[in-house]
Amino acid sequence: MPRGPFVSVTRIVFLVVTAVFAVLAGRELYASIRTASISIVAERLEHGETVTDDVAAKYAARTIDIVDGHYCRSDIVAAGVTLVLAQLDRQNVNVNYDAWAAAASSARHYMQHALSCMPTNSNFWLRLAAVQSVIAEDPLSVAEMMKRSVALAPHDESMILTRFYFWNDFTTATLSTAKAALDSDLVTMLKLGDRCRGNATIKEISPQLRPIFDRTWAGLGDGATARFRQRCSK
Numbered sequence: 479m480p481r482g483p484f485v486s487v488t489r490i491v492f493l494v495v496t497a498v499f500a501v502l503a504g505r506e507l508y509a510s511i512r513t514a515s516i517s518i519v520a521e522r523l524e525h526g527e528t529v530t531d532d533v534a535a536k537y538a539a540r541t542i543d544i545v546d547g548h549y550c551r552s553d554i555v556a557a558g559v560t561l562v563l564a565q566l567d568r569q570n571v572n573v574n575y576d577a578w579a580a581a582a583s584s585a586r587h588y589m590q591h592a593l594s595c596m597p598t599n600s601n602f603w604l605r606l607a608a609v610q611s612v613i614a615e616d617p618l619s620v621a622e623m624m625k626r627s628v629a630l631a632p633h634d635e636s637m638i639l640t641r642f643y644f645w646n647d648f649t650t651a652t653l654s655t656a657k658a659a660l661d662s663d664l665v666t667m668l669k670l671g672d673r674c675r676g677n678a679t680i681k682e683i684s685p686q687l688r689p690i691f692d693r694t695w696a697g698l699g700d701g702a703t704a705r706f707r708q709r710c711s712k
Contacts, residue, residue, distance in 0.1 A: 600631035
């Protein structure tokens, strides 16, 4: 007699679990369908294919669906990042300020959503710092974002080299505020980085970064930096 109720409970649990998985699968399918065109355009941009300004603007505007839909799936979020940053890059503040301001605001809003989904993504912190510096480079906020990016990927060479391009553009105030994070990137790049990739990256150093870079270079000594003086094959 006790077997009947046990089987009934088991069946109920099975049906509930099945229903939950069905709902979740349905939501994922709906998200994939709703954002499919966004992902396709983002992929074209990432592959360097030609995307007209009208198309880029249209699908960058549709990333608001990702935010409003609270989609946090990594591939969907990453596609949106590609679109909003590409849209900002296409704007010229001196030609059309309103379009630039709208693209900058949209990019910042979207990057904040991306980080709410993936707060441990070093690249997203870097991109938010870059967007914020374009809008208004507040040294404290930009430095904090860069510190998080460095802390989350302190030895990832690709991230270090990418960050260098942004360090190179930041103001002296931001560089000073983020000194420890900047020093970490420079030391790691010069001591452990690939010399050919490193040489290509440090080919041009901004006036505000130059004194910090030179101090770091000198502090490491000739033994650590001599390899950067070697020629790289093409």
